[in-house]
Amino acid sequence: MTTFLIRRFVQMFFVTVVAAFLSFILLYLAPGGPIDELRGAQRQNDGMSRVDQTDVQRVRERFELDFYLPFRFSRWLIGWPSGPIFGAIGADWQVGCSIPGQVRLVYPDGRVEIIEEGCEVPLTLASIEDRRVSNGVFFGDFGLSQTILRDRPVMTLIMSRLPYTLSLMGTSILLSILIAVPIGIYSAVRQYSRFDYTMTTIAFIGSSLPSFVFGIFAILIFSILAQRAGLPYLPSGNASGARDWVMPYFGRIEAGSLVDRGLRFIMPVGVLTFINIAGWSRFIRASMLEVLQQDYVRTARAKGVKERMVIIKHALRNALIPFITLLAGVLAALFGGALITEAVFNWPGLGRLFIDALGRHDYNVVMALLFVNVVLLMIGILIADILYTIVDPRIRLS
């Protein structure tokens, strides 16, 4: 067990670093990015607010673009290098380039192009001494937000959005378990009954369709059409309203009140729950069917145990084993699983934050969310593996 855990942790460590490094390279090496955006803004404003070399310099510093990539990554990961080592060593070591050299290319056909090549002013360890640096992601410091909440810690941003995602996912997972397990059991016990056919069809449709289509249909039916028909309707979008609104038959609903929040909570939870139920009830039905064919179930019946007890005590307990391990994977979904649903319903959770951060080049936020997601995903896989051995003694970790 110990060797298994150690090996798994080492493996997890490497996978996390590799995944983080790949995304880091992608984000920073790709064309586009903050500097191009700045130049684009300059082109649009044509001269009104001219972007000069110091502006570019400042943006490069904000996004740490003046560091060479490996150093940029290590600064993000472990907060090093942050200055000369022990005060003096390596003060003139070059870790980046503050002002890149420019080369004027004049083509034979008269076109002139300026390209960046070489380095005019190098960035040395001494010159970054008073530069702010995070303690590194490995030590729990995700650094500062670059554009969304300028210079505020990424952690603050994540913490402000976390409750929304947690409440959404927590409620829907709980509801899904409470509904999916009985449906799965009943479908399996009454296999090929009308209930079973209906449920398997619904589950099949539910698990093969995308959540955004469900989301849009939900908004269409419960929000728009209900409102047009003068019926009580559910507001769509955001976690709480900006102004008071009137619900037919119920009266005025105050913006931000508990009722308002509750009503806005229903649709996203409903959509997520429906999709979860579709997948999980099928899963439980399948594992229940398998268990019901086992010899020990027949033995229990032959002994004269009541059918109710056979199902609950002998069959269900064993049928839930694979389901519990499936739930371990939910851990990662807690964090990023609701991305699309949050986008559809404009729900201010972590998924929305991720999309916003990507659109606004807030790389520290993007990387933080990705990092946490990868770590949670791997912890989930680990927990699933360990749970397997606990609930099923035949499996050994090696």
Added chain:
Amino acid sequence: MSVPSSAAMPELKPARSEGQWAIVFRRLRRHRVAMFCFVVLIGMLTISALAPLIAPFERDEPNLRARFLTPMSVDNDGNLRLLGTDHLGRDYFTRLLYASRVSLGTAFFATFLASAIGITLGILAGFFGGWVDVIVSRTLEVIASIPTLVLLLIVVTVFVGREEDIPIPRFVTSIFAGFFAVQTREANIVLLVNIVLALFGWTVTARLMRGMAMSVREHIYIEAARALGASNFRILVRHVFPNSLPPMIVDFTLGVNAILLAESALSFLGFGIQDPTPTWGNMLNNAQNYMFQHPWMPLIPAMPILIASLAVNYFGDGLRDALDPRQRG
């Protein structure tokens, strides 16, 4: 024991040998839902193949005097707008036709690409084992432990808007522009989305193929083939691959659905294929902005997503039943 008279014996028909695939097709034909879905799919593919011929209007032609026309209405030039017009007055029916070309084309092409990668790597890993297996399996693990949608979003964001910088040869771009019925400058981004989806979509296939190859490798006929002097390549192509084909076919249909939904989701979030090029996903994204004033709008791009996804899934389900050797009949 007396020998029964020939009159009492039922006449024995000569055993008709029926090939494996004939059995599968016979079973599949009996599966009504699967056959219906197959017809629907073929219909959709035919329509999308003929899109430029059927389309009544120019794909991007705006008409600001005819915005948000409801389906079956007539615009002020007297033209029938079968499925209405969008926020720029572009014909919805025309755009939907072209979108089906891009969306379905992506679903099938990217899945084909992903399957090709997955099958090749999986078969090599499973058949040869050793360091090939180690490399493939570790790569699989790394990719599996990265949240796919999140990474897809990152990759696509990074390249959208700068697609001219992607080094894809001109002639390749024009071939795919023809395949997806898009303009040449749009083909780059469509192709990029395809490649990205394939690069993150091959893992399931590879894992499945690896398992199949590992089990097929142990069969006696492989040993026989080897004894007859067959090369590794010949064994892989003539014996291992055909014998692991059935689960791969089912996997392909599941992959088509997964990639169709992934592309729609990306475009829906505004990160995939961008607006002038229509896809079902980005049409739905646009429609969402106007659905409060025009509730019919999201229905039109949403329906084909629903239909295609269900048809592919039900067909795959029927195919799985038909290919299952444990089933009789």
